[in-house]
Amino acid sequence: MTTTTLLDVRGVTMRFGGLTAVNQVDLTVGQGEIIGLIGPNGAGKTTFFNCLTGLYVPTEGTVSYRGTILPPKPHLVTRAGIARTFQNIRLFANMTVLENVLVGRHTRTREGLLSAVLRGPGYRRAEAESREKAMELLEFTGLAAKADHLSRNLPYGEQRKLEIARALASDPGLLLLDEPTAGMNPQETRAAEELVFAIRDRGISVLVIEHDMRFIFNLCDRTAVLVQGQKIVEGDRETVQSDERVITAYLGAPFDGTGSTASEAEK
Amino acid sequence: MTTVRSTETTPVVPIPSGPARILTAAGATGTAASAFLAWTWTSGFPGDLTVYGYPGGLQWLTLAGALITLLLTLASYHLPGLRWTSPSGGNNGILYAALGAAATTWFTLIAISAELGGLANLEPGGWAAGATSLITLLGALGLPLDRHPRGAGQGITRYLGLRLAKVERPLPPVRELPSPIEVLLIVVAFATGLYAITFGLDTDYGELFTAYLLLAGFTVAALTKSGLVTRLRALAVKHRTVTTGAAFAAAAAFPFTQSSDQYTSVATNILIFATVALGLNIVVGLAGLLDLGYVAFLGVGAYAAALVSGSPASPIHVHFPFWAAMLTGAAVSIVFGVLIGAPTLRLRGDYLAIVTLGFGEIFRITMNNLNGTTGPKVTNGANGIPRIPDLVSPGFTIRGLHIPAFDFGRKHSIGGLELGRFSNYYLLMLLVTAFVVLVFARVGNSRIGRAWIAIREDETAAEAMGINGFRLKLLAFALGACMAGLAGTVQAHVSYTVTPDQYTFAEALPPNSAFLLAAVILGGMGTISGPLVGATLLFLIPKKLEFLSDYQLLAFGLALIVLMRVRPEGLIPNRRRQLEFHEADIPDQAASPETALTKAGA
Numbered sequence A: 001m002t003t004t005t006l007l008d009v010r011g012v013t014m015r016f017g018g019l020t021a022v023n024q025v026d027l028t029v030g031q032g033e034i035i036g037l038i039g040p041n042g043a044g045k046t047t048f049f050n051c052l053t054g055l056y057v058p059t060e061g062t063v064s065y066r067g068t069i070l071p072p073k074p075h076l077v078t079r080a081g082i083a084r085t086f087q088n089i090r091l092f093a094n095m096t097v098l099e100n101v102l103v104g105r106h107t108r109t110r111e112g113l114l115s116a117v118l119r120g121p122g123y124r125r126a127e128a129e130s131r132e133k134a135m136e137l138l139e140f141t142g143l144a145a146k147a148d149h150l151s152r153n154l155p156y157g158e159q160r161k162l163e164i165a166r167a168l169a170s171d172p173g174l175l176l177l178d179e180p181t182a183g184m185n186p187q188e189t190r191a192a193e194e195l196v197f198a199i200r201d202r203g204i205s206v207l208v209i210e211h212d213m214r215f216i217f218n219l220c221d222r223t224a225v226l227v228q229g230q231k232i233v234e235g236d237r238e239t240v241q242s243d244e245r246v247i248t249a250y251l252g253a254p255f256d257g258t259g260s261t262a263s264e265a266e267k
Numbered sequence B: 001m002t003t004v005r006s007t008e009t010t011p012v013v014p015i016p017s018g019p020a021r022i023l024t025a026a027g028a029t030g031t032a033a034s035a036f037l038a039w040t041w042t043s044g045f046p047g048d049l050t051v052y053g054y055p056g057g058l059q060w061l062t063l064a065g066a067l068i069t070l071l072l073t074l075a076s077y078h079l080p081g082l083r084w085t086s087p088s089g090g091n092n093g094i095l096y097a098a099l100g101a102a103a104t105t106w107f108t109l110i111a112i113s114a115e116l117g118g119l120a121n122l123e124p125g126g127w128a129a130g131a132t133s134l135i136t137l138l139g140a141l142g143l144p145l146d147r148h149p150r151g152a153g154q155g156i157t158r159y160l161g162l163r164l165a166k167v168e169r170p171l172p173p174v175r176e177l178p179s180p181i182e183v184l185l186i187v188v189a190f191a192t193g194l195y196a197i198t199f200g201l202d203t204d205y206g207e208l209f210t211a212y213l214l215l216a217g218f219t220v221a222a223l224t225k226s227g228l229v230t231r232l233r234a235l236a237v238k239h240r241t242v243t244t245g246a247a248f249a250a251a252a253a254f255p256f257t258q259s260s261d262q263y264t265s266v267a268t269n270i271l272i273f274a275t276v277a278l279g280l281n282i283v284v285g286l287a288g289l290l291d292l293g294y295v296a297f298l299g300v301g302a303y304a305a306a307l308v309s310g311s312p313a314s315p316i317h318v319h320f321p322f323w324a325a326m327l328t329g330a331a332v333s334i335v336f337g338v339l340i341g342a343p344t345l346r347l348r349g350d351y352l353a354i355v356t357l358g359f360g361e362i363f364r365i366t367m368n369n370l371n372g373t374t375g376p377k378v379t380n381g382a383n384g385i386p387r388i389p390d391l392v393s394p395g396f397t398i399r400g401l402h403i404p405a406f407d408f409g410r411k412h413s414i415g416g417l418e419l420g421r422f423s424n425y426y427l428l429m430l431l432v433t434a435f436v437v438l439v440f441a442r443v444g445n446s447r448i449g450r451a452w453i454a455i456r457e458d459e460t461a462a463e464a465m466g467i468n469g470f471r472l473k474l475l476a477f478a479l480g481a482c483m484a485g486l487a488g489t490v491q492a493h494v495s496y497t498v499t500p501d502q503y504t505f506a507e508a509l510p511p512n513s514a515f516l517l518a519a520v521i522l523g524g525m526g527t528i529s530g531p532l533v534g535a536t537l538l539f540l541i542p543k544k545l546e547f548l549s550d551y552q553l554l555a556f557g558l559a560l561i562v563l564m565r566v567r568p569e570g571l572i573p574n575r576r577r578q579l580e581f582h583e584a585d586i587p588d589q590a591a592s593p594e595t596a597l598t599k600a601g602a
C-alpha cells in the first residue's frame, strides 16, 4: 500500500534486568491500515505496546508518529494521537459509562479550574459538546442505553467495548487494541470485528494484538509475529501462515533464534 | 408480596401482626405518657426528672422517640394524613424508631442509677417508662419485617439474630405536588433540621448529648427505612437551588437562635473544622491522595494571617484589612501546597501518605524553631503569636453608597437581635464554607473533577487517556491547601493566638490531621455534606463526652468503630457508591443476562 506512514517504530528494545522482552523491533503503520500483532504468551506484545505509549521508556529505539519522535509520556502520546486499550481491562470502575468516555475527551478540551468555577457560556458549550461527542461514541459502540450505569457493573464484553469508546474519545489517528476479544463468545467476537472495521472507516488506523487467528486474518492488512521479543516475520495471511518459524513457535518446538536470553530468563 | 428479592417478610418474635401492631401503638403511647411522670426522687441528676406533669431534660428525648414510633405505627394503619411519614409501607422503620425510644429511655435509667448509686433512685415513673419502651420494642419485633433469609444476612443486626434487610424498599410512584408546596416541604424539613441540630449543640450536659445522639441515629435510620428520607432527598435533588439556599439560610439563622456566645463559638469552630475537612475531601475524596499532614495548611493560613494581622508579637508590622489578610493566607497556603506537592506527588499510595505525614510534622517543628534562638525570629516558637486583633472590614463608598466599617470583635444588633463576636465570625466563616462548597461542587463535576476521579480510580489508565497526572494532582493539592488556608485566616482571628501545637497529626481534640481524615471517611468520601456532617459529629462527640473524663477517648473510639461498622461507606455515601450498592443489591437492575445478550451487534 502506498499510504502516508502514521506510526514508525525503529529498533525498539526493552530490557528488564537480564530479560529482553522486546528486541530490536521495527514496525510501521500506514494511514487507514489494520495491522495485527501476534505471538505466543510472553512474547512481549503488551510490553511493545507499553513502549509505544510511553508507559515504559524503551531501552533503545525510537517511536515516531506523523514524523515526529514521541516523548515517552503517556499523556503526551495520547495528545499526539495514539490511544489504547488494556489487556486486563482498566476502566474507571466507580465512574459511570458516560463519565468514562468523558475522561477520554480530556486532551481535546481545555476548560480549567477557573472556568469550571465560573461556569461561563464557553464552559457550558464545551461541556455540552463533550457530552454530545461521548454519547455519539456510546451509540457507535452500542452502549448508549447504559450511559448512566457504573462501568464496574457492565458485563465483560461491554467493558471491552467501553474501553474502545473511551479510547476513541481522544480523537486518535491510531488505536492500539490489546486482545480486544479476550473472554468474548464467538458472536461477540464477530461483533468486535465489525466494530474494528467501522473504526477504520472513520479514518482511524488500528494496531491489534490478538490470539484469535481467525479474527486477525479476517481483519488485518498485514500481521507481524513476535516471538521471544523479536519480530520474526511480517506480511499478509499467506506469508505468515506458511512461515516455518511461526509454526514451530506456536507448536512449541524449541525456537532457535538469537534472543536466547529471553527463554532462559523466563524459566 | 412485592418486596425486594433476597429478603423475606417475617416477624422476629412470632406473634400475629394484628396484636403486635396494637402492642406497639399502646407501648409507644405508654412511653410517651410516662415521660410526664417523675423518674427519680432528687434533682441531683441533671435536667430535673422529678416533676410530675411536665417532661424535663432527657424525658423530652424519650417523649420524642415514643411519638415518632407512634406516628409510624399509626401510619402503618393507613390512616389518612399520615401516609407521608412512611411511603415505603414497610415495618422496619417502626422497629428502628422503637429501638431509638427504648435505647434513649434505658440509657437515661442506667445513667440515673449509675450516677446516683443504685436502682433505688428510680421512681415508679422511670420503671413505667422502661417497661413500656420494652413493650413497644416487643410489639415492633412481632411486626412483619423485611429480613434476610437465614444465613444470607450481612448487616450488623445478624449478630443479634434480627437479620434486618439493608436494602431499602422500592417506593411507590410519587404523587405530583405543586411546586410551591414541594419548596415549602423542603423549608419545613430544614427548619426541623435546624431545630434538631441546635438542640444537639445546646445540650449542656454529656448525658443529654449522648441520649440525643442515640435518638438521632435511630430516628434517621427509622425515617430512612420508612422511605421519608428518600422522598425528601428526591425533592432536594429536584429543587437543588432551593435546597442549597435553605441549608445556608438555616445555618445562617443559627446565631439568631442563641442568646449567648457560648455555643456560637463552638459552632464557629465546627465550621472551621468542617471547611478544612471539605478541602481535604478534594485531595482525598476526589483525587485519591492520602494526605496525612493536611492540617499544616490550616496552620500556614493561620500563621500567614497572624503575621499580617498587626499583632504586636508579629515581626512584620503591618495590619491588613480583613479581605487582604484572607487572600494572603490563601495565597501563602497555595505556595506551600505547590512547594510540598511538587516533590512528593511523584510518589504513589502509601509513600505519599508517609511523606505528607512527615511534612505536617516538619511544619509544626519549624514553627517551634523560628523563635529567635534556634532559628530566625518569626513565630515566637512555642509561645506562638498572641493578641491577634479582630478582623476589621474598612468602610468604603461605592457609587455614593457608604458601607460602614465592620469590626468583627464588636457586638452588633440586627433587627433587635444581638450578635456577639463569635456570631460575627460564624457568619464570616459560613461565607467561606459556602465558597468552598461552591468550588467543590462545580469543580468536582467538571473536566478537572472527572480527571481527579479517574486518577483516583486508576492512575495508569488516566494517564493513558491523556491526563497529566502530576499536574492534576498538584492542582488538587494546591486547591485543597487554598481552602484550608482560607479557613486558617479566620481561625487565627477567632482564637486570638496561633501556636504550633494547634497543628499536630493526632490529638484528643480536633482539628488535627487524623481527625480531618476521620471526618472525611466517616462522613463519606467525595461528597459535600459528608465531611460537613462528619466534622460536626467528630467535633461535638469528644467535646460533649468530657463528662466521661478518663474514658472519653475510649468511648469516642467505640463510637467510631460502631459507626464504621454500621456504615462503612460513610454517613452520607457518595452518589457513585449509592449506585454501586443499589445495583449490587438489586440484581435484575444492572447486569441482567438479557441486556448482555441484546448488545451483540455494533
Ligand SMILES: Nc1ncnc2c1ncn2[C@@H]1O[C@H](COP(=O)(O)OP(=O)(O)OP(=O)(O)O)[C@@H](O)[C@H]1O
Pocket (backbone or CB within 6 Å): A016, A019, A021, A039, A040, A041, A042, A043, A044, A045, A046, A047, A048, A087, A266
Ligand atoms: N514490568 C516488567 N518487569 C519485568 N518483566 C516484565 C515486565 N513486563 C513484562 N515483563 C516480562 O516480559 C515478557 C513479555 O511479557 P508481555 O506481557 O509483553 O507478553 P505478551 O506477549 O503480552 O503475552 P500475553 O499474550 O500473555 O499477553 C514476559 O516474560 C514478562 O514476564
Ligand SMILES: [Mg+2]
Pocket (backbone or CB within 6 Å): A045, A046, A047, A087
Ligand atoms: Mg499481553
